[in-house]
């Protein structure tokens with residue numbers, strides 16, 4: 001059953017903090033009494049001991065293979081469709097990933113699902129799609145764009161949020177330091193000039209995710 005809210009977690013770069021934020025968000029939302037699901041539609045990695053799916057499953061208490069089905073694990077640190085090809089496997093396709101995520105929703109219905117992409121917003125997840133296509137295809141209520149707070153972030157965030165349209169966005173400035181003048185100015189610019197929802201803490205992101213969409217009771 002589709003969770004009441006579906007949030008796609010993506011970012012302006014690889015290694016920007018998507019899994020870190022998803023884990024912290026899941027823990028926080030669960031501590032608030034909400035039922036949380038996490039999904040990683042596809043993953044590629046260098047070491048299989050603590051993949052994103054392991055970290056997400058540990059954070060939500062779900063079965064590892066419900067978070068990311070075993071046939072979507074590619075043990076090569078390249079974009080998933082490239083990793084699949086290198087391994088001699090058929091690259092995943094958009095429709096397959098969307099069907100697998102939709103079929104994975106559990107009963108009873110979760111309050112919030114956090115779906116982590118791979119790489120950055122426009123990195124290939126499948127032969128024919130990136131995270132923006134997954135967000136639209138799932139009818140995501142919101143996308144969380146994890147970004148760095150420093151020089152160049154306005155460009156990165158603008159490109160990312162435009163690519164995600166029409167999915168509503170909250171920007172999370174990871175490792176934000178309020179004492180850094182540039183961080184504070186970037187935050188203000190994104191919020192005041194660009195009119196974006198900007199968060200600098202897990203708790204603030206959680207409020208935006210809970211309020212997103214308002215699809216269900």
Ligand SMILES: Nc1ncnc2c1ncn2[C@@H]1O[C@H](COP(=O)(O)OP(=O)(O)O)[C@@H](O)[C@H]1O
Nearest residue numbers: 011013014015016017018019020021119174175
């Ligand atoms: N705010 C943070 N505080 C502490 N560690 C962080 C933070 N953000 C990211 N990290 C760490 O940085 C590394 C890369 O982050 P990760 O969440 O794996 O990135 P991504 O999922 O976007 O590839 C991980 O070791 C992660 O734990």
Ligand SMILES: [Mg+2]
Nearest residue numbers: 018019052116
């Ligand atoms: Mg990750």
